[in-house]
Amino acid sequence: MxxxxxxxxxxxxxxxxxxxxxxxxxxxxxxxxxxxxxxxxxxxxxxxxxxxxxxxxxxxxxxxxxxxxxxxxxxxxxxxxxxxxxxxxxxxxxxxxxxxxxxxxxxxxxxxxxxxxxxxxxxxxxxxxxxxxxxxxxxxxxxxxxxxxxxxxxxxxxxxxxxxxxxxxxxxxxxxxxGPQRLGVFQVLFDWIEDGANVPLVGRGNNRYQxxxxxxxxxxxxxxxxxxxxxxxxxxxxGADEFATMREDFQAPIDYAGTGKRTIGTPAFLTVAVLRVLDRLNLSPLYPWVYETAHEDSYVSVEKLKRLGWEPEYSNREALVETYEWYLENYEVDEVDDETGLDHRVAWDQGALAVAKTISKRI
CATH class of the missing domain: 3.40.50.720 (NAD(P)-binding Rossmann-like Domain)
Incomplete structure (x- = not known):
């Protein structure tokens, strides 16, 4: 070696x-x-x-x-x-x-x-x-x-x-x-933002999620x-060095879109329970790792890597906004795409969440 x-x-x-x-x-x-x-x-x-x-x-x-x-x-x-x-x-x-x-x-x-x-x-x-x-x-x-x-x-x-x-x-x-090319579960978020919907969170959104x-x-x-x-x-x-609460960071692409909408907190126990049911019925693209942890603090120390000279360039907000920019400029719906859930580079079927989006747009 x-x-x-x-x-x-x-x-x-x-x-x-x-x-x-x-x-x-x-x-x-x-x-x-x-x-x-x-x-x-x-x-x-x-x-x-x-x-x-x-x-x-x-x-x-x-x-x-x-x-x-x-x-x-x-x-x-x-x-x-x-x-x-x-x-x-x-x-x-x-x-x-x-x-x-x-x-x-x-x-x-x-x-x-x-x-x-x-x-x-x-x-x-x-x-x-x-x-x-x-x-x-x-x-x-x-x-x-x-x-x-x-x-x-x-x-x-x-x-x-x-x-x-x-x-x-x-x-x-x-x-x-x-980042650019990322779809998967984030395409669901970006679709809601582009359509002018409020974005509900799992929990109140006061947790820090890197x-x-x-x-x-x-x-x-x-x-x-x-x-x-x-x-x-x-x-x-x-991980990113700069990040705030989930409510604050996920508001950044909404503000960039200029829709006047916002992130909305929900009761975590109720939202998780509903998503569990939808998951079992194959009616939601969100998997347990997402909905079971999204309301919890989740951030890691990157000091060990930084001691070797690595420095992250992007904050949470900058990363989300740049990815949303790419989405607006490049994403086109593929009606024949059948790879839902198998790749981060394809859009995932929203299932029952599409109905929730319609309701959220009217709030």
Whole structure:
């Protein structure tokens, strides 16, 4: 393994990005391409035709197959891997386990066999569950919510196993991240704002809920691949440095839209109960990790990562407003889209929430 550090503008760097055509994957591929790296995206489906992917190679494959990952590494000649492939919380439990746990093991074995220098694993702050004490640090207890959070915990254990075997495996735990190209659950929010509806919150909205801009996450990934190996071969939280309450931050894109509407607090216990029922009936795009935690404080310390020189550029409000700007300029409804819940880059069917939006517009 390499003992030294590379610089971010090293044109000889080569990286394979798993999940490379998804939301985070696309931004990661573009970021490293722009810095002179040889970049290969590895994913089940190709880029969209409108994506800026000049000089980015694509290899079709599945992280659930070690042979598929090995073939991609051989074809790309990558010396580093960003393992961003992930199962979303709305997927079924079996596929979450196969993608997150088995997929991570496959990527790390293939990387070891191919003498890859580093594998940066993108985990999640969902490994913490909910906590009474904040900010949450990397040493806080882990209590993952649902199959998604528990699978991330198991995948991190596998990363630690491979560290002991000599592979450099930095692990990042990002907060929910937004930015251009982000749809998914945030498309629901933006659709309500564009249509001039008030935006109801789960709870009163007085809780502090940290977000993250995807470009700040990608800059952290760059640090993991270029920083001193002894320093980065560890686990780090990633999140915005500037954030207020949920009510205040989510008001920012509403104010930008100029509709005169506002965020509206609700009784948390009642709202959660209703969303649980809608979830069981498959009438809501919101999964438990969203509605069970949205009324709680949720923010992490990023001091450990900042000590390595990382500095976030975006506040919560700036990240939300820029993402909403992109949405207004670029989003077009795709009536035939059938990938609801499977990708952050597609719109999700609002189900019963569409009725709630109509009511909210009249308040």
């Amino acid at each position: 390499s003992d030294g550090a590379r610089t971010g503008d090293d044109s000889n760097g080569s990286v394979l990005v798993t999940g490379g055509t998804g939301f985070l994957g696309l931004h990661t591929c573009q970021y490293f391409r722009d810095r002179g790296w040889d970049v290969t995206a590895f994913d089940l489906k190709p880029f969209d035709a409108a994506d800026d992917t000049d000089d980015i190679d694509f290899v079709e494959g599945d992280v659930r197959s070690e042979a598929s990952v090995t073939d991609a590494l051989e074809e790309s000649g990558a010396t580093s891997v960003v393992h961003a492939a992930a199962a979303l919380p709305l997927w079924d439990a079996d596929r979450i386990r196969e993608t997150t746990i088995d997929g991570t093991r496959n990527v790390l074995w293939a990387a070891t066999d191919r003498d890859v220098e580093r594998v940066c694993y993108v985990s999640s702050t969902s490994v913490y569950g909910t906590h009474d004490e904040h900010p949450i640090t990397e040493d806080s207890p882990l209590d993952g919510v649902g199959p998604y959070g528990r699978a991330k915990i198991q995948a991190e254990k596998i990363c630690r196993d491979f560290r002991r075997m000599g592979l450099c495996v930095p692990v990042l735990r990002p907060k929910t991240f937004v 977000l993250l801009h995807v470009r700040d996450l990608v800059s952290a990934i760059e640090l993991m691949l270029t920083g001193d190996e002894d320093e980065v071969n560890d686990t780090f939280n990633v």
